[in-house]
Amino acid sequence: MSEWTKLQRSIAQVARSLDDVGFDIGRTHISLFNAMWMVIVVVLVIVSGRLLGRVGRRTVRGMKGLDPTQRALGEKLMTVTVWTVAVLVGIDAVGINLTTLTVFSGAFGLAVGFGLQKTFGNLIAGVILLMDRSIKPGDVIAVNDTKGSTFGVVSAIGVRAITVATRDNREILIPNEILMTTQVENWSHTSREVGITIPVNVAYGSDLDLAERLLLEAALTVPRVMKDPAPSILLSAFGPSAIELLIYISIDDPENGVGNVRSDVLKAAWHALRDSGVSIPLPQSDVTLRDSDGLRVLADALGKRSPQ
Numbered sequence: 578m579s580e581w582t583k584l585q586r587s588i589a590q591v592a593r594s595l596d597d598v599g600f601d602i603g604r605t606h607i608s609l610f611n612a613m614w615m616v617i618v619v620v621l622v623i624v625s626g627r628l629l630g631r632v633g634r635r636t637v638r639g640m641k642g643l644d645p646t647q648r649a650l651g652e653k654l655m656t657v658t659v660w661t662v663a664v665l666v667g668i669d670a671v672g673i674n675l676t677t678l679t680v681f682s683g684a685f686g687l688a689v690g691f692g693l694q695k696t697f698g699n700l701i702a703g704v705i706l707l708m709d710r711s712i713k714p715g716d717v718i719a720v721n722d723t724k725g726s727t728f729g730v731v732s733a734i735g736v737r738a739i740t741v742a743t744r745d746n747r748e749i750l751i752p753n754e755i756l757m758t759t760q761v762e763n764w765s766h767t768s769r770e771v772g773i774t775i776p777v778n779v780a781y782g783s784d785l786d787l788a789e790r791l792l793l794e795a796a797l798t799v800p801r802v803m804k805d806p807a808p809s810i811l812l813s814a815f816g817p818s819a820i821e822l823l824i825y826i827s828i829d830d831p832e833n834g835v836g837n838v839r840s841d842v843l844k845a846a847w848h849a850l851r852d853s854g855v856s857i858p859l860p861q862s863d864v865t866l867r868d869s870d871g872l873r874v875l876a877d878a879l880g881k882r883s884p885q
Contacts, residue, residue: 622667630659649707649714649734695754699737702753707734712756712763717831719762720751727751730832744834764831770803771831775842778819779850780858785812785820788855795845796826801838803827819858 633655637648706712712731718741719728729743738750764771779788789810796808806827813821824846828838850857 618667618670622663626660626663629663630656633659653704653707653736695752696737699753702757703734703736703739706739706753706756711766712739712761716766717764717769719764720756720759721762769829769831770827771829771835772825772827773835773839775824775826775839776813777822777824777843777846778816778857779822780819780856783820783855787853788822788850791849791853791855792822792824792846795849796824796842798845799826799838799841801828801830801833802842803829 634652637651637655640648640651712718712734714731714733716731717729718731719726720741727741727743727749729741729749731739732742732748733740734753735750738752739756741749741751743749777792779785792810793808796802797804802808803826808824808826811823811825813823815821824842826838826842828835847857
């Protein structure tokens with residue numbers, strides 16, 4: 578008798594001994610061997626699922642010709658497929674009849690409906706976002722919801738939420754379902770070119786042509802302002818105390834922020850107008866007194882009532 582045959586008989590004898598230690602529930606026999614085998618299968622399913630999932634994700638990342646959105650979608654589909662196959666193989670290895678799982682489908686569906694509804698909703702929303710490519714990693718978005726406005730760069734799209742990196746080095750997690758039901762501004766969906774309008778007022782009596790030329794030159798001194806298309810000046814309105822102008826500029830790096838480039842343009846405009854003598858007026862109002870006699874009588878009456 579070979580050593581391999583002896584080893585097989587020893588393993589079979591140990592398995593029968595472990596199987597004898599147990600109890601019966603109806604037609605089902607639960608033994609120590611079944612419990613140990615179930616633990617082994619669960620461990621193998623977890624380990625193999627993680628390893629195969631990692632290999633599958635690396636394979637998708639190595640595919641050429643895929644953009645970041647398609648690569649992220651492929652990684653998620655690969656992960657879901659690997660874990661689904663691993664769980665089904667584990668169930669079959671344990672010896673559970675798949676038809677018996679229908680008994681628990683109602684309870685599982687009820688649990689999903691009450692406790693995991695948001696989780697599955699966010700999962701499906703994330704897959705839809707990756708498929709229609711409306712929001713991709715690297716996009717600059719602005720989300721307005723009941724909690725305020727969020728502006729930043731999409732750094733990752735996860736199973737439950739997307740990660741938005743803001744200008745102040747914060748990472749905000751926004752559930753995928755919110756992006757499906759809330760208006761989202763995508764500043765880089767089809768083009769990274771973004772237009773910015775900056776209002777500037779000059780006083781009446783100023784040389785308007787000179788003010789427009791100075792504002793254009795000031796805008797072009799800011800490095801982030803695009804030369805093509807070039808900045809432009811629009812006369813918005815004749816306001817109550819000033820001539821209202823608009824500086825229109827374009828940038829191609831919205832991920833670096835908007836407020837800072839607006840501040841740089843306004844600073845350059847301030848120095849250019851101040852050095853040239855074109856003034857930026859303060860709000861002022863003229864008051865005309867029509868009935869001076871009535872006001873004098875009212876002042877006398879108030880003076881008589883005031884304490885000495």
